[in-house]
Amino acid sequence: MELRGFRSRDVTTVSRIVAEALHEHYDSSLYASLSQQWPDGFLIAVEGSDDPVGFLLGVCQVEGEARILMFAVDHPWRMRGVGSRLMETFFERARARGMHRVTLEVRVSNATAIRFYTRYQFSVVDLLRGYYSDGENGYQMARPL
Numbered sequence: 605m606e607l608r609g610f611r612s613r614d615v616t617t618v619s620r621i622v623a624e625a626l627h628e629h630y631d632s633s634l635y636a637s638l639s640q641q642w643p644d645g646f647l648i649a650v651e652g653s654d655d656p657v658g659f660l661l662g663v664c665q666v667e668g669e670a671r672i673l674m675f676a677v678d679h680p681w682r683m684r685g686v687g688s689r690l691m692e693t694f695f696e697r698a699r700a701r702g703m704h705r706v707t708l709e710v711r712v713s714n715a716t717a718i719r720f721y722t723r724y725q726f727s728v729v730d731l732l733r734g735y736y737s738d739g740e741n742g743y744q745m746a747r748p749l
Contacts, residue, residue, distance in 0.1 A: 605657070605686060607693055610639040610646040617656045618648075625676035627711075628737060638663060638673065644697045645670065649677070649686045657681040660690040662698065662706075670698035670749075672708035691724055699749050707746045711736060721745050 610618075615632045622628055638661060639646045645662035658677035662670050672694070677686045698706060709732060710717050726745040735742035 605649055605651050605684075605689065607647050607649055607689065609643055610635065610648055610659075610661075612636055614648055614656050614659075618659055621656065621659065621676050621678050622674060624679065626674065635661070642701075644701075645694070647690050647693055647697075649681075649690055651681070658686040658690060660694050662694055664701070664703070668703055669705045669707060670694070670701070670703040672706065675708070687720060695749060704749050705746060706749060707744060709735060709742045709744050712741045712743055718743070718745075 615635050618635055619630070619632060622630065635646075642662065642664050645660075645664070647660045647662075648656045649658040651657050656678070658681055659674070660672060661674040663673050665671055675687070675690065677690075695706070706726075707729075708721065708726065710721065712731075724747065726747045728743045729746045730744040732742040732744055734740075
C-alpha cells in the first residue's frame with residue numbers, strides 16, 4: 605500500500621467510500637476545493653491499481669490546529685493497517701506544519717471508530733447534538749501533537 609496526494613480522478617471512489625463508510629453525501633466539487641487548502645493534508649491510500657482504498661482529508665481552520673474532516677477506509681481494506689498508516693502520516697505532516705493539536709468529529713454510534721481514535725490518544729471533548737445530516741449526535745474528539 606502507498607500513500608499519495610488527492611487527484612481529481614479520485615472523486616468517484618472517494619465519494620463512494622464516504623457514502624458507504626460515513627453515511628454522508630457531498631457535492632463532488634467539495635473534495636477538489638478542500639484539497640487546494642492544504643494539499644499535503646489530503647492523503648489517499650492506494651493499492652496496485654492506483655484506485656483509492658482509503659483516505660484522510662485534513663484541513664487547517666484554526667491557528668496551530670489540524671482538523672480531520674473526513675477519514676475512511678473501504679470495507680475490504682479495513683483491519684489491514686491502512687487507517688493506521690493514514691493517521692500516522694497525517695500526524696507527521698501536521699507536526700511539520702507547526703500544528704500542536706488535532707481534532708475530529710465522529711458519530712456517537714460509531715464504536716469501532718471511537719476505539720480506533722482512542723488508541724491514538726484522542727479523547728472526547730464535546731457532544732455535538734444533531735451534528736450529522738440525519739440528525740445523529742457526534743462527538744468532537746481531540747489530541748495533542
